[in-house]
Amino acid sequence: MGAWIAFLVIATVLLVGALMVVSARDLVHTVLWLALSLIATAAAYVALHADFLAAAQILLYTGGVVTLMLFAVMLTRRQSGAQVLIDRANGGLRAALLAAALLGLLVTATVRGTPKLVAPTFNVDSTQALGVTFLTRLILPFELLSLLLLAAMVGAIVLARRDGKGVKLARLAPRVVIGQPHDGGEG
Amino acid sequence: MTFPLFGNPWLHGLVAGLVLVLIVMGVAAYAIWYERKFSALMQNRVGPTEVGPIGLLQPIADGLKMLQKEHLVPTAADRPLFLLAPFLVVVFALSTLAVVPFGDGLIIADLNIGVLFALALASLMLIPVWMAGWASNNKYALLGGMRAVAQSISYEIPMLLTATVPIVLSQSFKLGDIVNAQANLHWFVLWPVGPGAIAFVLFMMTALAEANRIPFDIPEAESELVAGVTVEYTGMHFGMFYLAEYLHTLIASAIATALFLGGWDMGPLGSGPHWMILKTLLVFAGIYWVRWSWLRLRSDQLMELCWRWLVPLSLGLVLLSAMWVVWA
Numbered sequence: 001m002g003a004w005i006a007f008l009v010i011a012t013v014l015l016v017g018a019l020m021v022v023s024a025r026d027l028v029h030t031v032l033w034l035a036l037s038l039i040a041t042a043a044a045y046v047a048l049h050a051d052f053l054a055a056a057q058i059l060l061y062t063g064g065v066v067t068l069m070l071f072a073v074m075l076t077r078r079q080s081g082a083q084v085l086i087d088r089a090n091g092g093l094r095a096a097l098l099a100a101a102l103l104g105l106l107v108t109a110t111v112r113g114t115p116k117l118v119a120p121t122f123n124v125d126s127t128q129a130l131g132v133t134f135l136t137r138l139i140l141p142f143e144l145l146s147l148l149l150l151a152a153m154v155g156a157i158v159l160a161r162r163d164g165k166g167v168k169l170a171r172l173a174p175r176v177v178i179g180q181p182h183d184g185g186e187g
Numbered sequence: 188m189t190f191p192l193f194g195n196p197w198l199h200g201l202v203a204g205l206v207l208v209l210i211v212m213g214v215a216a217y218a219i220w221y222e223r224k225f226s227a228l229m230q231n232r233v234g235p236t237e238v239g240p241i242g243l244l245q246p247i248a249d250g251l252k253m254l255q256k257e258h259l260v261p262t263a264a265d266r267p268l269f270l271l272a273p274f275l276v277v278v279f280a281l282s283t284l285a286v287v288p289f290g291d292g293l294i295i296a297d298l299n300i301g302v303l304f305a306l307a308l309a310s311l312m313l314i315p316v317w318m319a320g321w322a323s324n325n326k327y328a329l330l331g332g333m334r335a336v337a338q339s340i341s342y343e344i345p346m347l348l349t350a351t352v353p354i355v356l357s358q359s360f361k362l363g364d365i366v367n368a369q370a371n372l373h374w375f376v377l378w379p380v381g382p383g384a385i386a387f388v389l390f391m392m393t394a395l396a397e398a399n400r401i402p403f404d405i406p407e408a409e410s411e412l413v414a415g416v417t418v419e420y421t422g423m424h425f426g427m428f429y430l431a432e433y434l435h436t437l438i439a440s441a442i443a444t445a446l447f448l449g450g451w452d453m454g455p456l457g458s459g460p461h462w463m464i465l466k467t468l469l470v471f472a473g474i475y476w477v478r479w480s481w482l483r484l485r486s487d488q489l490m491e492l493c494w495r496w497l498v499p500l501s502l503g504l505v506l507l508s509a510m511w512v513v514w515a
Contacts, residue, residue, distance in 0.1 A: 002197065028321060032268070035314055052360075055303035059347070063310030067340050070317050074333050127299050127360060 006047050014040035028073055035066040052127040203295045207284050215433040216246040218471065225472070226479045249426075256422030261324060264419065268322035273420065273427035275315035280434040283308045287441045288362045290451045290460035301362040302350055305442050309346070309397050312435065313339040316416055319428070323419040331415025334486055338396055341493040346393035348501035352386040353446045355508045362442075366450030370458075374449035379515070382507045387447040389501055394439035395474065396489075398432060440470035 017037030024030045038061045045054035134142050220235065220242065227234030235242030260269055286301040288294040298304050313336055320332020353375045354360055357368035369375055375383040417428045444450060444466045451463040484492065 026265075028265070028268075032314070032318065039311075051298065051300040052303070055300045055307050058307035059303065059310055059343075062314070063307065063343065064340070067310075067313060067317075067336055070314075070321075071333075071336055071340075074321070074329070074336075125299060 003047060007044075010040055010043045010047060013037075014044065028070075031066060031069045031073065034069075035062050038062045038066065050126055052130055200295065204285070207295065208281055211281070211284060211434065211437065212430070215430055215437055216250065218433050218437060219249070219429075220246050221472075222475050222478075225475050229479050253423045253426040258424060259419075259421045261419050263324040265322040265324065268318045269419075270424075272315045272319035272322060273424045273431075275318070276312065276431040277427050277434070279308055279312050279315065280431045280438065283438045283442070286362055287438065288366055288445050288450055289463050291367075291458070292363075293451075293460055294363055297361055297363040300360045302354055302360050302365070302442075302446070305362075305438075306343075306347055306350060309435075309439075310339065310343050312397070319420070320416040323416070325419050328416050328418045331418070335416065337486070338489060341490060342393045342396040342497070345389060345493060345497035345501040346397065348498070348505055349386045349390040349393065350446060351505050352382060352501075352508045355505065355512055356383070358512070362445050362450075366445050366452065369449040370452050372449065372452070372454035374447065374452070376447040376449075379508070379511050382504045382511070383447060386501070386504050386508075387443065389497055389504070390443055390447065391470075391474075393497065394436075394443060395477070396493075398435040398439055436474055437467070437471055440474065441467045443470055 014037050017033050017040055020033040021030055021037060024033055039058065042054040042057040042062070045051075045057060223245070224234040224242070226232075235245040238244040238248045260266055283305045285295045286298055286304050288297070288301075316335045316339075317332045320328045320330075320335065323329070353365050356375055356379075357365045359365060359368070376387045377383065417425055420428060441463075444463060448466050448470070450466075451460055452458045453462040456462075
């Protein structure tokens with residue numbers, strides 16, 4: 001009963017959040033609604049006894065990705081507080097097609113297999129099982145992924161180099177020193 | 188209290204949570220009084236004296252004053268975000284209390300991922316701070332918010348890594364288990380000699396940075412940014428930011444105590460929640476000491492300290508402690 005109520009609350013928050021992400025007009029509001037739906041996803045993980053996944057979800061997505069998005073919003077607009085509105089006039093057809101395709105996929109998946117809304121029962125601590133699996137059976141993919149992330153990080157550094165030895169693309173990006181007003185204090 | 192109160196987890200969470208929140212709010216209010224007295228002592232002043240004996244009623248008077256003040260919302264502000272931010276700051280700060288262990292079994296929720304839960308909430312804190320900065324529609328507030336975000340995403344990394352040291356040493360994410368692994372004065376700050384102590388110092392530094400305390404309070408540097416994100420807030424809304432800062436520092440001290448200082452253990456002197464509380468308050472007082480002794484770092488120095496020193500150092504510490512567990 002308790003799990004059912006929890007699921008209903010979490011699912012409602014998640015769906016409302018997701019709906020607002022695509023319908024809010026202010027870019028900043030969109031990002032914050034996204035944060036809400038990501039937190040709700042973490043709550044859903046907790047309800048399914050995947051504690052570690054929930055913590056990782058909040059640390060990486062809400063703490064990391066959303067923060068970076070907020071940062072990007074701040075660095076790309078000129079006037080403080082001016083609303084950044086999203087233009088939804090274009091691409092409506094493409095979006096509708098994508099949404100229809102996704103809906104089709106979901107419906108097929110639901111019709112083919114019975115949807116499982118109950119938490120699987122673990123005999124062991126899911127966090128421990130996750131750690132052991134990563135360092136034994138899945139060690140190769142795990143290490144490969146780390147390598148991929150490392151390559152991405154090196155790539156980001158090369159793009160952002162300031163001494164001119166970096167890739168030309170770096171010249172196109174605005175150079176911003178964190179913590180210093182970069183547009184002459186206009187606000 | 189690991190056994191849910193009245194056998195009902197919902198009721199247990201509600202009652203235990205409410206009691207703890209009320210106590211900690213009271214402690215945080217008096218922490219403000221204590222800091223004023225402490226800083227006065229350091230600077231050869233007397234601090235608050237007028238309201239009540241030795242100024243003891245000052246926090247209540249301050250609270251009443253804030254309640255009476257008018258709430259102002261700037262016309263150009265983003266109203267819903269502006270009003271939501273102060274509440275979220277307090278909620279996120281208080282939620283961490285759920286995993287703070289006060290004694291053997293005296294913990295609201297001894298989660299499997301206790302340490303990660305606390306750190307995840309700490310990383311969430313910066314969203315309302317940023318919201319306040321953005322929604323105020325004020326360039327000082329926005330700059331403050333921007334600095335807060337830059338600082339938090341950088342200092343989060345060494346914070347996670349240094350918190351990994353006790354996790355590796357005790358081989359558990361549970362704060363209860365971590366404290367139990369330090370029983371009989373085997374505190375991680377003392378043993379193994381070296382990594383534990385350095386990790387404790389680094390953890391405190393990153394916790395100060397996350398809580399925006401001096402020497403890491405560049406997001407609200409009053410001499411250049413007026414007051415950072417709180418500049419447009421009045422009355423109790425400002426009060427909530429102020430309170431959240433103290434709550435955050437208080438809870439960070441409690442987490443540091445559990446992670447490195449043995450929590451409720453005091454070796455031959457026995458163990459109990461009173462030791463946990465005493466140690467937490469000592470760490471807390473240490474933070475004040477730092478605050479009133481040091482200067483603020485410039486923001487580029489702040490970033491350099493984090494990326495050039497704290498991140499590699501904490502990575503090395505994790506490696507060292509893993510080697511200790513495997514070979515010693």
